[in-house]
Amino acid sequence: MAWNLNSERPIYSQLMERITFDIISGIYPPGSQLPSVRALAQDAGVNPNTMQKAMAELERTGLIYSQRTSGRFITEDLGMIDKTKKELASEEIKEFLKKMERIGFSRETTLKLIENMKDTKEEGES
Amino acid sequence: MAWNLNSERPIYSQLMERITFDIISGIYPPGSQLPSVRALAQDAGVNPNTMQKAMAELERTGLIYSQRTSGRFITEDLGMIDKTKKELASEEIKEFLKKMERIGFSRETTLKLIENMKDTKEEGES
DNA sequence: ATTATTGTATTAAGTAAATAGTACAATAAT
DNA sequence: ATTATTGTACTATTTACTTAATACAATAAT
Numbered sequence: 001m002a003w004n005l006n007s008e009r010p011i012y013s014q015l016m017e018r019i020t021f022d023i024i025s026g027i028y029p030p031g032s033q034l035p036s037v038r039a040l041a042q043d044a045g046v047n048p049n050t051m052q053k054a055m056a057e058l059e060r061t062g063l064i065y066s067q068r069t070s071g072r073f074i075t076e077d078l079g080m081i082d083k084t085k086k087e088l089a090s091e092e093i094k095e096f097l098k099k100m101e102r103i104g105f106s107r108e109t110t111l112k113l114i115e116n117m118k119d120t121k122e123e124g125e126s
Numbered sequence: 127m128a129w130n131l132n133s134e135r136p137i138y139s140q141l142m143e144r145i146t147f148d149i150i151s152g153i154y155p156p157g158s159q160l161p162s163v164r165a166l167a168q169d170a171g172v173n174p175n176t177m178q179k180a181m182a183e184l185e186r187t188g189l190i191y192s193q194r195t196s197g198r199f200i201t202e203d204l205g206m207i208d209k210t211k212k213e214l215a216s217e218e219i220k221e222f223l224k225k226m227e228r229i230g231f232s233r234e235t236t237l238k239l240i241e242n243m244k245d246t247k248e249e250g251e252s
Numbered sequence: 253a254t255t256a257t258t259g260t261a262t263t264a265a266g267t268a269a270a271t272a273g274t275a276c277a278a279t280a281a282t
Numbered sequence: 283a284t285t286a287t288t289g290t291a292c293t294a295t296t297t298a299c300t301t302a303a304t305a306c307a308a309t310a311a312t
Contacts, residue, residue, distance in 0.1 A: 007298090009135055010269060025230045036288065047271045052290075069279040069288045089229055093240055096222040103215055104151045107240070114219055114237060133268095136299060162258065173301045178260075195258045195309040 003044045011046055015054035023063055023074055024085040031076040034064065129170045137172055141180035149189055149200055150211040160190065160198040 005014050022028050034040065041051035055072060058064050062080060066072045075081065100110045131140050148154050160166065167177035181198060184190050188206060192198045201207065226236045 008139070012269080013134070021225075021228050025228060037290090038288090049272085050270060053269090055289090066289065068290090069277085071288060085229060089226065089231060089239065090243075092222065092225055092229070093236075093243060096218065097240070099218055100215065102147050102151060103211060103218070105215060110219075111237065111240060113215065114223070114233070117216075117219060117223075138299080163260090164258090175302085176300060179299090181259090192259060194260090195307085197258060 005044070005046070012050050012054040012057065015044065015046070015051060016058050019054065019058060020061075020063060020084070020088070024081055024088065028074050030074055030078055030081060032074050034072040034074065036071060131170065131172070138176050138180040138183065141170065141172070141177060142184050145180065145184060146187075146189060146210070146214070150207055150214065154200050156200055156204055156207060157202045158200050160200065162197065 003015075003018060005011055019028070019034075028034065035043070037051050037055060038048050041048040044051065055064070055066070059066065061084075062077075063075055063084060064072055065075065097107055097110065101107070105113065129141075129144060131137055145154070145160075154160065161169070163178050163181060164174050167174040170177065181190070181192070185192065187210075188203075189201055189210065190198055191201065223233055223236065227233070231239065
């Protein structure tokens with residue numbers, strides 16, 4: 001899957017988000033091994049240093065851990081993954097609603113807008 | 127109102143977003159005059175150059191225009207403002223739903239999550 | 253006429269992010 | 283034992299963003 005990186009935010013931050021989403025959505029199952037920093041960097045088309053930074057930051061969250069020479073792995077802590085998933089979803093919803101209210105749409109109106117969007121198909125982004 | 131700037135994105139970009147939201151939400155009415163670059167910069171606590179850059183970029187969108195020495199004004203084109211409002215809302219919704227699906231929540235589940243959140247109050251952000 | 257305010261331009265300096273290139277220790281694979 | 287792969291560390295360079303400090307022309311205000 002394409003990494004879809006842009007220059008609007010630090011790349012390492014986008015890499016962190018991408019990996020996090022892949023973990024909580026199950027693409028990287030608990031306990032499974034991640035590709036090496038170099039392999040991930042090549043796949044994403046970024047410098048290994050940048051990927052390394054993203055990994056180092058991700059470790060601070062506890063979602064992944066590294067074993068000196070065997071590689072890097074997803075946490076086996078299902079509770080942590082589920083907690084992260086719920087927190088991330090909650091945060092996304094709050095920020096979304098805040099933005100919509102800022103634009104001028106109440107929560108009720110926003111809900112209706114989403115419902116009336118069920119026919120709209122997504123197009124690719126730049 | 128506080129500007130709530132952070133270091134996660136370029137400041138000039140956050141300034142653009144802030145002004146845009148203030149325009150489409152009616153805080154800055156069509157045709158009204160904006161404070162001067164220097165005044166806005168001081169209010170936001172940023173360098174005048176940074177605010178100037180945000181303004182220059184905003185002009186390219188057509189939402190505001192400048193008159194050499196009298197100041198800067200919001201467009202009188204109500205259609206453009208409304209179009210921007212609709213486009214922005216649509217974009218926000220699409221990105222939000224995409225993120226939620228990425229996390230693992232369908233559109234239907236997402237709608238339920240929002241509805242079940244009506245009791246949750248917002249707290250201030252860092 | 254004079255003054256103040258407007259947008260705008262310029263140069264310099266500092267910082268963070270990203271890339272490039274290289275290197276090393278530990279260990280899994282052979 | 284040897285080799286390849288792993289995470290990790292380091293220096294140097296480039297680029298984008300931000301701030302700082304001025305400066306100027308046009309014009310609104312006085």
